Amino acid sequence: MKPKFDDTYQHKGLRRQLIQLLREKGITDETVLDAMNNIPRHFFLDSAFDKIAYEDRAFPIGEGQTISQPYTVAYQTQLLQVKKMEKILEIGTGSMYQSSVLAEMGARVFTIERQKKLYDQHGSFVFKGRYPNLKFFYGDGFEGLPAYQPYDKILITAAAPFIPPKLVAQLKTGGMMVLPVDEGENQRMLRLTKMEDGSLAEEAFEEFSFVPMLTGKNR
Template sequence: MRSYEDTYQHKGLRRQLVNLLKEKGISDERVLDAINAIPRHFFLDSAFDKIAYEDRAFPIGEGQTISQPYTVAYQTQLLNVKKSDKVLEIGTGSVYQATILAELGAWVFTIERQKKLYELHKKYYFRNKYLNLKFFYGDGFEGLPTFGPFDKIIITAAAPFVPPKLVEQLKPGGIMVLPVDEGNSQRMLRITKTAEGSLIEEAFDQFSFVPMLTGRNG
């Protein structure tokens, strides 16, 4: 079961988390405000209630995790989300990252390959608040060609390579942020598609993600 009560204690712990993220180098105030606004404990079993605002990942079932808040903030900051941006997210997971993007005013299209997790998303607490958030069950490597092209694409699992079909679905001038490499550690990449269609690749810090897998499970 999950707790949907947001107490003064929870809000205080979120403020502490935001201060920690600032110390770790997150400087985008809009991203920090979104982290502060979203009750992370709503996305976890109530057993994690007291530790939901620690800066670490937690299991959510089906071999998946809710990402470390620093990782969420880091990827979101690199993505440079603008209000009304059309954003494709690969790997819905707990819906926490997608909710941060929706709080920033983006139109979010999020794909989950694990059927059990996708079914849980039907009970998403903020469904009536974030009408700009749409859920899909599918293969992240395929993306959502019928809904593209997208201003931004974010992958929340370790991609073995940059998925070519997702590059195709990125608008000229668009940005994709993803962790790339197999093994225990991945490079965070930001790929910008130029007006001519060529790609500019920037590499950032190392992170550790669960692997991005092909197909659908379930």
């Protein structure tokens, strides 16, 4: 993690340029863009990436994981239609950047990380003190967090080989789940809405490439 948490005029200027780029690429939800403009992405990366932190691309964060491309973060968040005080379950904490975007938007975020080393890093990350509405858990994303169900929204930030049934069960009626589905190089981005009879209304969007969603916990 970056040892000094300085958000300079240069960082803020680069962030504004990134937000404009996201607008040009089709992101229209200004609440999403405002949240991302308020969050210093370079805080979530090793200091070696400081000068390129605001490029629209993914970067490695260790344990075979990445911090997602800003466009991907904005795209998934826009699909989720986040509202203040909604209870959102995130599968795959990773760098904590996506979690922070949801929390910045006023959601109550419950986020699960299966990589123990990444999970342990979250405990000492100074920026997390900004969000008392953000709760971290070490566990298996396929199992979800049944103790805190039902959730208004669920966001999966890794490539799911199938729609996890236990997560569907933890989603409230009328709730939405956004996730990339399929094995292989590219995944379909889906938005699922849980109907009153428990069935799912499915909408398919663009293709993306994510690291795979794996079962179990990794120590």
